Amino acid sequence: MLLQPTHHQNPFPFFAVDAAFSEEQCAALEQLFVQDSGWQHRDGAFYRCSLRDVTEEIPATFHADILARMREITGLPLVERFVVTAQRMLPGHVIGIHSDRPLLGYEIARLVVQLNKGWQAEHGGVLELFATPGGEVMFKVNPEHNKAFGFLLHAASYHGVTEVTQPRQTVVFNFWHVANTPELETHIQALFANLHFSELPAALDPIAATAEARLPEEVTYRAGTAAIALHRWGYDAATVVSGYQYSAGLDGGDTHNAETYAAVRLADWVAYLYRDSFDLVRWEILRGELAGMEKFTRLLSTWELCLPEMS
Ligand SMILES: O=C(O)CCC(=O)C(=O)O
């Protein structure tokens, strides 16, 4: 299964496998398309296809094998969670350029398996990869039978599918990173529920006003969100101010104790996740910064979800 993947780094990390599964496995996957009911039709201007959640129809052993193989190929700490979607495109269907950036709680990797016997160029449905949303095509993946394409989702993993003239069948397997789980999403949504910047201590007002006059709104919004996390974790005004300054990229010039150091970084990370998306590089940096530190009580539940112990 998924032997000899060819790895590419441009325009973003992905791999391709020409003969992904056995005949028997392909036949089982093709069965997912036989049923006529349960398809959800997407009919946007740029996203036209039909989808059906087929997770329950995938045998447990197949799930276990594919997950183990994806862990090997990507080197990522992927959790057990597993969602599989059958995707059907009919003549006229097309998927416009999009990135699928991993928002809070979203999957980090996908495996896209094509099931189109006798595919020919005039059938269309070519998966195209881009470096920028308006740029030229950097790589093409023909939807040939038993071809698999695996990729890591991030803010710039731009891709789209050209219009099809013949039905196109695809199975998409989704995988979650241990540090961006739906459990973390629930936790962070609760942390920021009914968020009002007016709850922040008055000591922050002059600093936030100066920052708002100079910095992009996106930056001060995220810094304000980090300040809310610190405030709701029960930290004092001085710590909330330090966290705001850190997340806004302003130097507070203070020397901090270990707990403030950890709290400020964790607040910055959850604010980024909440306002932006999961970013592997940033996560690795956070992991390095907090490695070996004591998990302070007030931060414990967030810490364990953001930086779980990995075996
Ligand atoms: O059907 C494909 O080739 C790719 C569909 C897609 O956009 C995705 O799985 O993220």
Ligand SMILES: [Fe+2]
């Ligand atoms: Fe996509």
